[in-house]
Amino acid sequence: MDFLRDPFGFVIQEYTGWLGGLGLPAGWVDIIAKLTGALVLATGAMLFVVFLIWYERKLIGRIQDRFGPNRVGPWGIFQPVADMLKIFTKEYITPIGADKFAYNLAPILAVAAVLLLWSVLPLSVTVVGTDLNVGLLFLVAVGGLGEMSYILAGWGSNNKYALLGAFRLVAQLISYEVPLVLSALVPVMLAGTLSVNGIVQAQESVWFIVAAPAAALIFFIASIAEIGRSPFDLIEAESELVAGYNIEYSGLKFGMFFVAEFLHAFTVSMIFATVFLGGWQGPGAAEIPVLGFVYLMLKTFVVYFVTILFRGTLPRFRIDQMMNLNWKVLTPLSLALIMAMAIVGGLTRELPVFWQVIAFLLVNLLLLGATDQLMRLSQSRKTKSNLPMQPLRKVLTTSTKHGAGE
Amino acid sequence: MNGLQVVFLLAALVSLFSAAMVVSARRMMHAALWLVLTLMGVAVIFVTLQSSFFAVVQVLVYVGAIAILIIFSVMLTRRVMEDHGDQILPGWRAAGLVAGLLFAIIVGFLALWQGFTTMLVELPADADNLLDLGQALVSPQGYALPFELASVLLVAALIGAITIAVDRKEDQHG
């Protein structure tokens, strides 16, 4: 293994070799090596956020025909650094009556839940954090831990708006986790393993987005909803909830929620690139591992670019529209998709891979087309009967005498 | 004592302590949050037993779904009374006695069993093989019937819970 072909793997090998030569017990060498790896990866991810914030602001600026940050440094690249310095010196204001423990734990947990996702993502052939045999399920489960941090934040703040915002956000997140989990079943069926690296390796001949575009689309939309961004950024509905669950936070505690959001957006893009776009797979990636890292980053940035494009161009959903999209379109579609894929896959098992992929593709496109037609049909039926638009009845229900709900 | 034992003891102590907090916390919300910590501790226990699948499923189902459901219910059923006043029934001493006695009986009986002191060694890497589990779940010689019944049970729970909870005529009642 030489440095140019695989710098990361080379450094890791040299480092563990050097550690082994120090004469420590074997268990400690293992622990120190893993600790170093975790520290480097987590620090890298946190620092990467600085770049992401700049990239996103610049891109959003371009979409809106602005310059975006352009004062500090060339192309404004040091703007996030300046912002960070500012936010570092801001006072922490803890509201009266806040539950101190929950209030302070929430921003930490929010970042930690996102960072932990990086521990199972394979970055290249040789740099695999850990090849867990239930990796994909781990990604879904740990992604769900973020919900707990929002509940802690909303409940710990001792503020009605924060609580309402938190519960609304959690309702959104758990709703969209249903199609997310269901559509994640499809790549598992195709790959025959839950290990993330195994899923990447199974995409050597054909990416899963080709075999299952409908699953990829559902996964992508649900992922965007999971990071709570436009068009699904109802938590930030300023007019209704002031600012959502983080209203009572200030200084870096507030900043941590933003770090978590940006990092989550990027991580989700990376998960999508790994599960559906072949991860580090690409021409020559197996021989020259550093190429695999480049491919993964390229794919991730393409996906990330699309999420920012969504954010910059689409208007915000109303909450009932958002829930309808999830429960009446995405969830039934993903259920139908799994059943159809299972049956078609079972019937075409004897065929060569090429024809099997064609069959999968046809099923996916058929289902997508049918969904599109059904949505149009229900839309036109709604307009034909000339019903007035459903008013947004009591989105926020506070405590009433009979409990709530009506 | 090796590292794994330390991890086990830490996780066990944390979960038992937070379990004790679950049953004694005054505020229901605190009890629910302690429950989350207990569940995380149990997930770590599953890891030390080398069942990655159930460690992850524990986080996914218990922390991600059941705990959220419980927290929502706590928010749905809160009254002013809940934050003060006793949360424990008058007969709690009897309950404690029953629980303590049961613990003593269980441990006493287990101690008589010769396998009690078996050392659990590390299993081969493919021990919790999902492939085998998946095949066993749908094989007629294995768990095909429980597998389908699980689905029926889940649907029954879904329908039942919705029928009970989404009751649109309840407004006439006090």
Next chain:
Amino acid sequence: MIPLAWYLIFSAALFCIGLFGALARKNAVAILMGVELMLNAVNVNLIAFWHYYAQMRSTPYVHGLAFTTMVFVVAAAEVAVGLALVISAYRRRQTPVVDELTLLKG
């Protein structure tokens, strides 16, 4: 490695704490939390014995895993219906306290 006894004692302790919670708490949601603790103790037991049997035999052993899966299903169903009942009763009687829920006494 860890003796099987530790797991069994841990699970017995967790079960008894859960039992205490289910018996002694006033609030119906808290009772369900106690039941959840007991079910978790059961799961720890099942997985511990799965490990025990897997190391006794040389072939892979799935029965413990399959049973644990079923316990998860039952736990989910139990908590779903149980909490729905609590909420429904609360909405009728405005109390989550079991002592005051005397619907069946008429």
Next chain:
Amino acid sequence: MLGNWLYIGIFALVALMMPALTIFIAGILSPKRPDPIKNSTYECGVETVGPNWTQIKIQYYVFALVFLIFDVEAVLLFPWAVAYQLLPLYAIIEGVLFLLILVVGFLYAWRKGALEWF
């Protein structure tokens, strides 16, 4: 296998420590001048009325409920999906049947209006 989890455990500790340390350091750097008005609950300058921890509505419970059911169902289906390529056709049909039974429940929830957001 335990080695994998050791890495994840270490990573979890690092992931928790890193934001905690950053927040702690920023706490040292930042000024601390609390006063009652500043620390009061933020409601756009209006005084807070009633207890702050309010009650939410039943719809949240229903969504969490449907989510829980589908989560558990997915947990049962993941091993099936892993073994999918090795399963005979009747076993695949079993998985589809499993989903079909669930779809019945889902349709019931839909018809009952439990999935609407009011």
